[in-house]
Amino acid sequence: MTTVTLPLPPTGTGRAGIRHVIRSEWTKLRSVRSTWIALAVVVVAGIGLSALVSSIEAGRWAGLGPADRAQFDPVRFSQTGVFLSQFVVGVIGALIVTSEYSTGSIRTTLASMPRRTTVLAAKGIVIAAAVFVITELTAFISFFVSQAVLTAHGAKALPAGSSIVTQVRSPVIPVVTITDSGAFRAVFLCGVYLTLLTLMAVGIGFALRHTAGAISLYVGLLLVIPLVIQILPSSISGSIEKFLPSNLGLAMVLVTTRKTDFAGVLLTPWAATGLLALYTAGVVVLGAWALLRRDA
Amino acid sequence: MIEAVGLSKNYGRTRAVDDLSFEVRSGVVTGFLGPNGSGKSTTMRMVLGLDRPTAGTVTVDGRHYHDLKWPLREVGALLEANAIHPGRSARNHLLSLAQSNAIPGARVDEVLGLVGLDAVAGRKAGKFSLGMSQRLGIASALLGDPGVLLFDEPVNGLDPEGILWVRTLLQSLAGEGRTIFVSSHLMSEMALTATDLVVIGRGRLIADTTVDDFISSNTEATVLVRSPEVDRLAGVLTSIGASVAHRGNGALLVTKAFPSVIGDAAHTAGIALHELTPQQASLEQVFMDLTSDAVDYHGGAPRTIDEVPS
Numbered sequence: 001m002t003t004v005t006l007p008l009p010p011t012g013t014g015r016a017g018i019r020h021v022i023r024s025e026w027t028k029l030r031s032v033r034s035t036w037i038a039l040a041v042v043v044v045a046g047i048g049l050s051a052l053v054s055s056i057e058a059g060r061w062a063g064l065g066p067a068d069r070a071q072f073d074p075v076r077f078s079q080t081g082v083f084l085s086q087f088v089v090g091v092i093g094a095l096i097v098t099s100e101y102s103t104g105s106i107r108t109t110l111a112s113m114p115r116r117t118t119v120l121a122a123k124g125i126v127i128a129a130a131v132f133v134i135t136e137l138t139a140f141i142s143f144f145v146s147q148a149v150l151t152a153h154g155a156k157a158l159p160a161g162s163s164i165v166t167q168v169r170s171p172v173i174p175v176v177t178i179t180d181s182g183a184f185r186a187v188f189l190c191g192v193y194l195t196l197l198t199l200m201a202v203g204i205g206f207a208l209r210h211t212a213g214a215i216s217l218y219v220g221l222l223l224v225i226p227l228v229i230q231i232l233p234s235s236i237s238g239s240i241e242k243f244l245p246s247n248l249g250l251a252m253v254l255v256t257t258r259k260t261d262f263a264g265v266l267l268t269p270w271a272a273t274g275l276l277a278l279y280t281a282g283v284v285v286l287g288a289w290a291l292l293r294r295d296a
Numbered sequence: 297m298i299e300a301v302g303l304s305k306n307y308g309r310t311r312a313v314d315d316l317s318f319e320v321r322s323g324v325v326t327g328f329l330g331p332n333g334s335g336k337s338t339t340m341r342m343v344l345g346l347d348r349p350t351a352g353t354v355t356v357d358g359r360h361y362h363d364l365k366w367p368l369r370e371v372g373a374l375l376e377a378n379a380i381h382p383g384r385s386a387r388n389h390l391l392s393l394a395q396s397n398a399i400p401g402a403r404v405d406e407v408l409g410l411v412g413l414d415a416v417a418g419r420k421a422g423k424f425s426l427g428m429s430q431r432l433g434i435a436s437a438l439l440g441d442p443g444v445l446l447f448d449e450p451v452n453g454l455d456p457e458g459i460l461w462v463r464t465l466l467q468s469l470a471g472e473g474r475t476i477f478v479s480s481h482l483m484s485e486m487a488l489t490a491t492d493l494v495v496i497g498r499g500r501l502i503a504d505t506t507v508d509d510f511i512s513s514n515t516e517a518t519v520l521v522r523s524p525e526v527d528r529l530a531g532v533l534t535s536i537g538a539s540v541a542h543r544g545n546g547a548l549l550v551t552k553a554f555p556s557v558i559g560d561a562a563h564t565a566g567i568a569l570h571e572l573t574p575q576q577a578s579l580e581q582v583f584m585d586l587t588s589d590a591v592d593y594h595g596g597a598p599r600t601i602d603e604v605p606s
Binding site for chain 1: 341344345346347348361362364365366367368371373375376378379380381382383384385388389391392393395396397398436
C-alpha cells in the first residue's frame with residue numbers, strides 16, 4: 001500500500017445542505033428491495049381491489065333501494081384500494097426512519113448532516129415525492145379501469161347536470177368520466193391522502209424510533225381508535241368521528257353525498273384535506289422535537 | 297486536533313463521562329484506552345455531535361461538529377461496524393454517504409479498493425462477515441478524505457492479517473499529518489499502534505500521556521534471579537536495599553535494584569547466579585492495575601453504565 005488516500009477535489013464554497021441530503025436519501029430509498037415491493041403492492045393491489053369492488057357493486061345495483069343508490073359512488077369504488085395502500089405507505093414511511101435506528105445507521109446519517117431538521121426534511125421530501133407519484137398514478141389508473149369495469153356491466157354516464165336525484169331514479173348503473181363534477185378532485189385527493197399519511201408515519205417513526213411501536217401506533221390511529229370511538233355513546237362519537245384520519249380520507253374522495261350512517265355529515269373535501277395536513281404537521285413537529293432533543 | 301474541555305455526560309443518574317479534558321494532536325495515532333463501559337463510545341459520540349454533553353465542550357480543529365460545513369470531508373468516523381441497512385449494497389451505502397457531502401461518486405470505488413472490498417461492492421451488507429463490515433466502516437470513514445478520523449474499536453472481529461492492516465493504515469494516515477483517535481480496550485494493541493494515549497476509567501481521565509511514558513512510569517523494574525544459594529542471596533540483596541520475593545525452585549523476584557547491582561552484589565558475596573533476567577510487567581497487567589477501581593462490572597456484578605444506551 002503506497003498511497004493511503006487520494007485527495008478529493010476541493011469543494012469550493014457552500015456547505016452540505018438539503019439538496020445533498022435529498023440525493024443521499026433517494027439513493028437509500030431506491031437501493032433496498034422492500035421499497036420496490038411495497039410500491040408494487042400499492043399499484044397492483046390498488047388497481048386490482050378497486051376493479052374487483054367496482055365489479056361487485058355493479059352487480060348489486062339492480063337490488064339497491066333509493067338510499068343505497070344515493071350512496072352509489074363510482075369514484076369511491078374506483079379508489080377502494082386506498083384502504084389497503086394506507087397501511088403499506090405507512091409501513092414504508094415508518095421504516096425509512098426506524099430501520100436507521102434499529103441498525104444504528106442513523107448515527108452515520110446524522111454525522112454526515114449534523115443539522116437534524118435537514119435530515120428529517122430530506123427524508124420527508126424524498127418519501128413524499130415517491131409515494132405521491134406512485135399513488136397518483138395508481139389512483140388515476142384505478143379510476144379508468146374501474147369505470148371500464150362498470151361500463152362492461154352495462155353502466156351509462158348520467159346526463160350532464162344530473163344530481164343525486166337523477167342518480168337515485170336512474171334505471172342504469174351510473175358511471176363517471178374524469179371531467180364530471182368532483183371526479184378529478186376526488187381521484188387526485190386519494191394520492192394526497194396517502195402522501196400525508198406517509199409523512200405522518202415518518203413523524204411517528206422519528207418520535208418513537210422503534211419499528212413495532214411506530215407501526216402499531218399508525219395502525220391504531222387508522223383502525224383501532226375509530227373502533228373505540230364507536231363504542232362511546234353516539235352523542236359523543238357522532239361529533240368526533242368525522243375528524244378521524246380515516247374519515248377525513250373518506251371525505252376527500254366522496255363526490256355523491258357526504259351524509260354517512262356511521263360518521264354523520266363528513267367535512268367537505270378541502271376542509272378534510274386541510275385538517276389532515278394539520279394533523280400531519282403536528283405529528284411531524286413532534287418527531288422533529290424528539291429528533292432534536294434526544295441523543296442519537 | 298480534537299479538544300475536550302470538562303466533558304461530562306449523564307444518562308439519567310448515571311455519569312458515563314465525568315469532567316474529561318484532553319487533546320488529540322495531529323500527525324500521530326492517539327489511543328483511547330479504557331475498559332468496556334468506561335465511556336469511550338459516549339465520548340466519541342459527543343465529538344460527532346450525536347450525544348449532547350451534560351457539561352463541557354468538545355471541538356474538532358477549534359469548531360463544534362455542528363458548525364462543520366462538509367462534515368464527512370473534515371471528520372471521518374467508524375462507530376459501529378454493523379450500522380448499515382442489511383439489504384443495501386456496500387457501494388450504495390457509500391454512495392448515499394458521498395452524496396450527502398457532495399463527494400464525487402468515483403471516490404466510492406476508490407475507497408472500496410482501498411479497503412479491499414471492490415469484489416463484493418454489489419453484495420448486500422447484511423451478508424458481510426464482521427471483518428468485512430469493519431472494512432466497510434473504515435471505507436466510510438475515509439470517504440471524505442478527512443483530516444480527523446475517529447475509530448471505535450476498529451480491530452474487533454478482524455483476523456491477524458486484518459489487524460496488521462488496520463495498524464499500518466492508522467499509522468500511515470497519521471504519517472500524512474491527520475489526527476487519528478482510536479479506541480480500544482486492549483492495551484497491547486494500543487502499545488503497537490499508538491504514540492499518544494488517553495486512558496479513562498469510569499468516565500474519568502486516568503492518564504493523558506505517550507505510550508512510552510505510560511509504560512515506563514507505570515512499570516516497576518523487576519529482575520528474576522536464580523541461584524543455588526537463594527536464601528543467602530536474598531539476605532545479601534535485602535541488605536543493599538532491594539525487595540525480594542521468593543518464587544520457589546531457587547528463584548527470586550527482585551525489585552528496587554538494577555541487574556548490574558544484583559550481579560555485583562552476588563559476585564562480592566561469592567554467590568553463583570544461574571539466571572539474571574530483567575522482567576517487564578505485562579502491559580495488560582499495568583492497565584488492569586490502573587483501572588481496577590475504575591471498572592464498573594467485574595464478572596457477575598450489575599451493570600451500571602451503558603456503553604451504548606439505546
